[in-house]
Amino acid sequence: MNPLIALTLGATLLACVLVIAGVHVYLAGRAQRAALIARLASDGAPEPAGRRRRFPGVDRRLRGTALGRRIERKLAVTGLDLTPPGEFFVYMLMSVAGIWLLAASFLAPFFGPVAGLVGVWAAGAFLDWQRARRTERFINQLPELARILANATQAGLALRTAIAMAAEELEAPAGEELARVADRLAVGHSIEESLGEIAERLPSRELVVLVSTLVLSARAGGALVGSLRNLTVTLEQRKETRREIRTQLSQVTVxxxxxxxxxxxxxxxxxxxxxxALDRMTGAFLGQSAVLVALGLFTLGFVLIRRLSKIDV
Structure with a gap:
């Protein structure tokens, strides 16, 4: 055999072996990475008892995208059982498809895509509403939290121990958030970093004041018990004020x-x-433009009314 031909065949065979080995290593690494992501996700957000994780394949692929990470961050602060972003994403697509078909069937085919876009916006608005609702519940628990911390500190307990005790006594969402803070403190994180994470997850003025009081007391010392007592009274007053404002603005919200x-x-x-009639109206460009302008005006009215009725206390 010609030496050149033998050398070519040998190099080709070696290249094929290397390609096969490279593909094998790549697939093995990809499988290990997917298993690690799934294990970390299950450790970080335990599933409710008796509930099986759905759509694991979609969830693994979605977590590697910017959209998946954004959905995961939003779900983490809502308190929903839909912990995997893939499960929420599939449910959102199913809901959008259902709304699309209903709008196209009962109104006109032109309203199908419009209803689909409204469904996507509604999914994001639902997560924001759940986050605001959980934040509101957490704010309502702040007076009790400040009272527990004041009593524990007055009894001679350290702030870390007081936070762990408050996590056991309070219900969700305060109990869950404080348990996360206690876990971070147990592994060596600072009080400022651990409490600052709650302020980022559930932003509110009341929580910022409480976190600032605890951080300054832990850093520079001072009369923590007296500060927490005064803060408890202030938080109770703000809680009543927010309730009165929400009652006064209920008609505007409706x-x-x-x-x-x-x-x-x-x-x-x-x-x-x-x-x-809607089929004939949306069959022409002028009718479609009129419908879009009308929808835009209704949306603008909704946004303006909500903006005018929003009062920061």
């Missing part, structure tokens, strides 16, 4: 949601009285 509901009801009424 109005904000009635504005788009009236627009949707008008479309359904028109299509009911004149079957096929």
């Amino acid at each position: 109005t904000a949601y009635l504005v788009p509901a009236i627009g949707l009801g008008s479309l359904l009424l028109v299509n009911l009285m004149m079957p096929g």
Whole structure:
């Protein structure tokens, strides 16, 4: 055999072996990485008893994207059972598809994509609403939290021990957040870093004041018990003020949601009285433009009413 041919065959065979070995190593590393991500996710957010994790394949692929990481960060502060971002993403797609089909069936095919976009926006708004709701519940527990910390500190307990005790006595979400702080303190994190994480997860002025009081006391010393007693009274007063404001603005809040509901009801009424009217109207560019402008005005009204009714205390 010609030496050149033998050398070529040998080099080709060696290249094939190296390619096969490289592919094998790549697939093994990818499988190990996916297993590690799944194990860390299950350790960081334990599933409820008797509940099986759904859509693991979608979840593994989604966690490696910016969208998946963003959904995971939002889900972490909502307190929902939908811990894996893949599960929420699949449910969102199913809901958007259902809304698309309903809008296209009851109104007109033109409203299908519009309803799909509204469904995607509604999914993000739902997560924001859950976060705001959990933050509100946490703010309502702050007076009791400050009282427990003051009593424990007055009894001679260290601040770390007082936080761990408060985590056991308080219900969710304060109990869960303080348990996370106690775990971070147990592995060597500073009080400022551990409490600052709560302020980032559940932002509020009341929590910032409480965290600042605890951090300054731990750093420079001082009358922590007296500060916490005064802070408890202040938090109770702010809690009552927020409740009164929310009661006074309840009618405005209902109005904000009635504005788009009236627009949707008008479309359904028109299509009911004149079957096929929406199909004919959205079949032309002028009709489509008019519908989009009307939807934009309804959305603008909703946003303006919500913005005007938002009062920071």
